[in-house]
Amino acid sequence: MAAMVGSSDWGGKAGLLLGLSVVLGQGDSVSGVVCYCDGHCPDNAENGTCIGQIGSQCFSAVEEVYIRETNTFEAERTYGCLPPDEQGFMQCKGHLVPHRQGKSILCCNNTDLCNKHLNPNYIVRSTPRPSLGYDDTIPTIALIVSITVCLIVFLLIVTFVYLRFKRREDRRRLCLMQNTHNCDPYLANSGTLQELIDQSSGSGSGLPLLVQRTIAKQIQMVQSIGKGRYGEVWLARWRGEKVAVKVFFTTEEASWFRETEIYQTVLMRHENILGFIAADIKGTGSWTQMLLITDYHENGSLHDYLQTHVLDTSSLLSLALSAASGVAHLHTEIFGTRGKPAISHRDIKSKNILVKRNGQCAIADFGLAVRYISESNEIDIAPNTRVGTRRYMAPEVLDESLNTTAFESFKMADMYSLGLVFWEMCRRCATGDKLSTAEDYQLPYFDCVHSDPSFEDMHEVVCIKRIRPQIPTRWQSEEVLRTLAKVMQECWHPNPVVRLTALRVKKTLCKLDADSTVKIV
Ligand code: ADP
Numbered sequence: 001m002a003a004m005v006g007s008s009d010w011g012g013k014a015g016l017l018l019g020l021s022v023v024l025g026q027g028d029s030v031s032g033v034v035c036y037c038d039g040h041c042p043d044n045a046e047n048g049t050c051i052g053q054i055g056s057q058c059f060s061a062v063e064e065v066y067i068r069e070t071n072t073f074e075a076e077r078t079y080g081c082l083p084p085d086e087q088g089f090m091q092c093k094g095h096l097v098p099h100r101q102g103k104s105i106l107c108c109n110n111t112d113l114c115n116k117h118l119n120p121n122y123i124v125r126s127t128p129r130p131s132l133g134y135d136d137t138i139p140t141i142a143l144i145v146s147i148t149v150c151l152i153v154f155l156l157i158v159t160f161v162y163l164r165f166k167r168r169e170d171r172r173r174l175c176l177m178q179n180t181h182n183c184d185p186y187l188a189n190s191g192t193l194q195e196l197i198d199q200s201s202g203s204g205s206g207l208p209l210l211v212q213r214t215i216a217k218q219i220q221m222v223q224s225i226g227k228g229r230y231g232e233v234w235l236a237r238w239r240g241e242k243v244a245v246k247v248f249f250t251t252e253e254a255s256w257f258r259e260t261e262i263y264q265t266v267l268m269r270h271e272n273i274l275g276f277i278a279a280d281i282k283g284t285g286s287w288t289q290m291l292l293i294t295d296y297h298e299n300g301s302l303h304d305y306l307q308t309h310v311l312d313t314s315s316l317l318s319l320a321l322s323a324a325s326g327v328a329h330l331h332t333e334i335f336g337t338r339g340k341p342a343i344s345h346r347d348i349k350s351k352n353i354l355v356k357r358n359g360q361c362a363i364a365d366f367g368l369a370v371r372y373i374s375e376s377n378e379i380d381i382a383p384n385t386r387v388g389t390r391r392y393m394a395p396e397v398l399d400e401s402l403n404t405t406a407f408e409s410f411k412m413a414d415m416y417s418l419g420l421v422f423w424e425m426c427r428r429c430a431t432g433d434k435l436s437t438a439e440d441y442q443l444p445y446f447d448c449v450h451s452d453p454s455f456e457d458m459h460e461v462v463c464i465k466r467i468r469p470q471i472p473t474r475w476q477s478e479e480v481l482r483t484l485a486k487v488m489q490e491c492w493h494p495n496p497v498v499r500l501t502a503l504r505v506k507k508t509l510c511k512l513d514a515d516s517t518v519k520i521v
Pocket residue numbers: 225226227228229230231232233244246274294295296297298300301304351352354364365367
């Protein structure tokens with residue numbers, strides 16, 4: 001019977017090979033048992049046998065190996081000689097230590113080739129991993145790729161954040177270097193005025209007050225461009241951008257205050273209302289300068305524009321519709337926690353309307369405006385003594401029958417003035433192909449009163465004689481002029497209640513605009 005020493009812990013192939021290095025080949029002088037060999041045969045082995053030294057053992061080993069293709073374990077059996085010394089022999093006593101799965105060895109030395117039929121048992125390893133049906137390397141590659149992508153994205157984000165921070169810091173330093181006392185970090189990081197305004201609260205009530213003050217300090221006046229009754233308007237530059245600066249006369253503080261207040265009303269911003277930028281008050285003791293900074297419009301006021309430009313019907317419609325839209329926005333109350341009160345302008349005239357580069361109007365000069373707070377049913381009349389422009393005053397203002405406790409009356413008076421502005425526009429619109437068909441520019445009632453009419457003059461013309469600007473017959477030949485003629489007459493009706501509202505005018509002109517666009521297409 002074979003002297004069997006079983007073990008599963010025999011040190012693996014490395015151990016075997018070490019042991020086999022001292023196994024003698026065929027023809028060694030001192031020989032012991034002849035063993036069957038397979039898988040561990042010495043170089044000079046003959047007929048699948050090896051000869052061990054005296055005291056050597058023959059072994060039969062088995063090990064489970066994983067077959068990737070079939071996803072199974074298979075038993076691999078090897079045979080050979082084990083030298084008598086140290087671990088090679090010790091491996092045959094491996095059964096004395098706890099078993100390991102998947103491998104085992106048995107030894108014998110009682111007869112030559114005794115190991116050929118030794119079948120060491122082993123504990124079968126746990127079931128192989130279930131095959132996913134594709135190469136196992138794919139998930140590993142996917143993992144590596146996603147980690148790399150994440151790393152690259154992370155590095156890009158870090159770089160971007162760093163560059164932004166650095167640019168900000170550089171700007172701040174530059175700003176501090178150039179103008180130490182005028183530096184506001186908010187402004188240091190800003191781009192254009194438009195960007196600044198877009199960044200600010202979003203409530204439409206303007207920039208933070210500190211920012212406004214800083215802008216006002218950094219303004220450079222260029223030239224005077226207009227004079228009203230309450231101030232002088234300048235073209236100025238802020239960081240290379242053109243802006244308009246209204247410098248109020250020292251006596252007109254109330255007007256400055258009122259206009260600033262109105263511009264800072266929540267949701268006041270609108271494309272047909274002059275864009276407010278900043279307000280500031282400078283000076284010491286007896287001397288004060290009050291500034292109001294707004295967008296600059298190179299075309300100037302509608303009054304100036306109409307003197308030098310003849311309109312076609314589409315530009316007339318654009319001017320009239322945008323003016324009506326501006327007034328409609330002013331008049332409309334927007335409800336909500338941050339809503340907008342209804343506002344009445346009280347000084348609508350062609351000198352207080354600016355013409356933008358895109359041919360649309362922007363309503364300006366809010367020194368006389370009133371707001372209506374519907375919650376408390378209160379009209380916050382400005383505490384200044386200013387009254388509107390006499391030429392444009394509605395009959396109820398002239399005969400002082402306007403009910404100052406009803407806000408609607410202020411809106412109706414505005415509509416009267418807007419009707420007169422429409423008349424000024426229409427005179428300058430040519431019909432047919434000839435520019436000469438347009439009437440020359442004139443102020444309303446140019447043929448009834450002199451250049452600076454008194455209250456009484458206007459009262460007599462408008463209230464007593466009930467005169468209104470004359471409508472030329474040629475206007476009937478063209479749809480836009482015909483519609484506007486009708487609109488203006490409904491606006492300057494002696495009875496305020498039957499006048500059109502700004503919203504109604506806007507809708508009528510919008511429809512006309514849509515129809516004319518369809519016709520062109
Ligand atoms: P006032 O309150 O003194 O009447 P306005 O605001 O009406 O002042 O401005 C007076 C004039 O200055 C206007 O009629 C117009 O010619 C010119 N003007 C005012 N604001 C601007 C502006 N933003 N861009 C270009 N011109 C302007």
